Amino acid sequence: MIQSLRLYSGLTLFAYVFMHLINQAAGIISPEAMESIDKFTTKIWQFPPLEILLFTAAITHFLLATARLTSRRSLRLRKWEWAQMLLGLSIPFLLFRHIIATRIIDIGFDVDSAFERVLLDLAIFVPGQGILHAIAVIVVWTHGCIGIHFWLRLKPFYPKWRGLLGASAVLVPTMALAGYGAASAEIIRRTEEGGRKYIFGVLNAANVNDAAVKFYENALLPGTIIAIALALAPFVVRQIRQTIDRIKRGPMLSMPNGRIIRVSPGATALEALRDAGVQMASVCGGHGRCTTCRIHCGSGLDQLAAPGTIEAAALQSIQAPHGMRLACQIRPQNDLALAPLLPPNATAQDGRRPGGLSGSERQVVVIFTDLRDSTRLGEKKMPYDVLFILNQFFAEMTEALRETGGLYAQFTGDGLMALYGLDTNDTETMIRDALHGASGMLKRIENLNEHLKSELPHTLRIGIGIHMGEAIVGEMGPPGRENITAIGDTINITARLESQTKEHGVPLVISKAIFDHGPIPLPENAALHEVALRGKDQTVAYYALESMPELPERNT
Template sequence: MTHHVNFKGEKAVPVEERQTILQASLAAGIPHYHACGGKGQCTTCRVLVLEGQEKLTPPTVLEQAIKKVKKFPDNVRLACQSRVNGEGVAVQRLIRDEIDRFIFVDDTEDSFTTVMGESRKLALFFIDIRDFTPFVERSLPFDVIHIMRRIFALFKNAITQYDGEIIDTAGDGLYAVFGLNSRIKQAANSAVLAGLKILSDLRIFNNTYMRPYFNHTFEVGIGVHVGKVVVGNVGIGLSHNLTVMGFPVNIAARLQAATKELNNSFVISAVAYRLLKNPPYSVGCNYLNLKGVSTPYEVRLIGKPYEIKDTPVLPETRQV
């Protein structure tokens, strides 16, 4: 009996009863990589199963061994070991040229999932230092870098203590995620605990170090949101930093930006707040008009007002 497999972006090919997906694709003229000759001894013929995973034969012993070592997710199969038992199968070749081959085979990336990307529910955490420009303007370059290192070490300590991962730094702020190793409720709680620890540690740092030695204090703005994002690794830097993208990331960044206008150091979306096991006291419930969001966004204020208020009090609904 003949079935068909749809290769995304390429074409649908017929697969005979005894043919593997690799044999069928090669017969149809698709330049399918198969470094070991289709013997299940490499991973270059792997495909991502988009539809009809249940219509494929179970993984062979050879495939199971490779999947265990490489930690492939269940929807990644070796085309040379997979046969088709019905219609409705759609796949995507993961290696289609020499650059793909480097990314998926020659690169030293430990986690295959981060290379190919996956959808995850995470807690998104943005923090930015307030009043840093005046300190930069009147301080020596060495002092600026020294203090930045001290503050960022403080941030990192709190974030890693609660199993967070720093994704990016920009200027005097950074972006982290929680939930790579936990469920979303725990992730939201961890993000809030990390934020509260930062606020507490920064207060101590101001009182014991910044004020007596530099006659200056710092405040921060923190924004937290939760949502489904894409997690992967674009692999363009020496550090091969993890990348997390999606609309919820934009929401979290805008909540952090709104802290100054709301005159509160910690703003969390109501969606994330409702996931908290022991939610901290919220001094208020506000609604923000966020760019790209059709209705006002509900947020909770769980930080403290800034010492210096340089913006007027805004009406309940604000544009961010």
């Protein structure tokens, strides 16, 4: 609830700022252009319900942001978190003069804040305030953009639109500052030409009176003191709290390497770990949305408070197993043994991966696909051409997986391994999806042969082996380059079955287990074969098929 309030209050303020900057951009044309579109950009926010909404959003957002800073037990933050925090705390200091001069005296003294009058103040009477106004544009916009970026980066669609949004984030304030500068230059020109007559004409038209000017001057000092106090208060309160916490003995966190870390009372596990210098992933900044700070809890787990609404929803979204919690959401009250589950450089995409895949044993359907006669391509084609053909091949195979819910788990030079069943425990569903994926591969290789007919020295053929069983599935690989894959006898058996496609001269070898457990009818006249496994006394039964059996429709 609190995070939602902070998000939506921030979005409300960002909408106002965006419209305000669009208004300023019109200054490239003239101050009158700024005035003419004002009723569509900033004046609509003076409609009482919207003005109340804006005022409430500003108060709410600032209070929640400062409360979060006050409650932090650790200030070991990432650079973007420091930037957003310091920019946000500086906003009241940069804007309070502008708010007094353009809204408070408007309401209290019936002054008209026409753009010509405001620009006269900023460009002629108080040029220093004009510079602060330009700085405020950059600060407020940057603060908002940082928040929106780290909110949207968790969304799957964001990478596609990131470039466009980034360009817009630069273009909008640039145009606004250009408009502000052009309009200010025009006001300076008019002042030089019209002199005192022009200045007093603008002031009289705006009803600027001595009482309003005196109020503004008297409000500057207390306004400055209040703005500075608001910026410093969270740090002062936090320091007082830390002093009190030092007197108390907090719980201890036990790391897998034997290190013991003390937790300040009320601190989250993420704050304690960062304060101790432990590098932890936290793409969303500790808001419980990205799950990259996921940890496995051992002894002491039963003494943790149950997950709150935010944490429970995040854990459910990744199908987290028992013992997995989010370091940013738990506040240990007792000693706790824990182990981080993702590397410090984990990305938002890593956070969307199912949590149960961190070294869990589960039933999966495995597909091995191999491109036949790939070495002949190198004999007939230039290296660049071979790479082009192979890239086309892998693009088509992975698209077949994507359409049917399969996971590209391993690259094998001229083939690949795919997994089905990572997001379901229903055997029939994973078998049906896997066979549809294999069917899609066969169709796509036919289309690829037609598409690359003029480029190929021979027709591309593939061999596909399909099997199911228990496998250890999880993130494996060198640090920073991990990917979800699987190991175990099931994987080895599938690879062995794929090699049998060469022995039988067929594109498909499907294990008997697939037909025993799945909803797929066995083709007529299908002969059962057996093959011995290397290094084992057992054999595996399978069917060698010329074409894909008849498949039922997938559930989408």
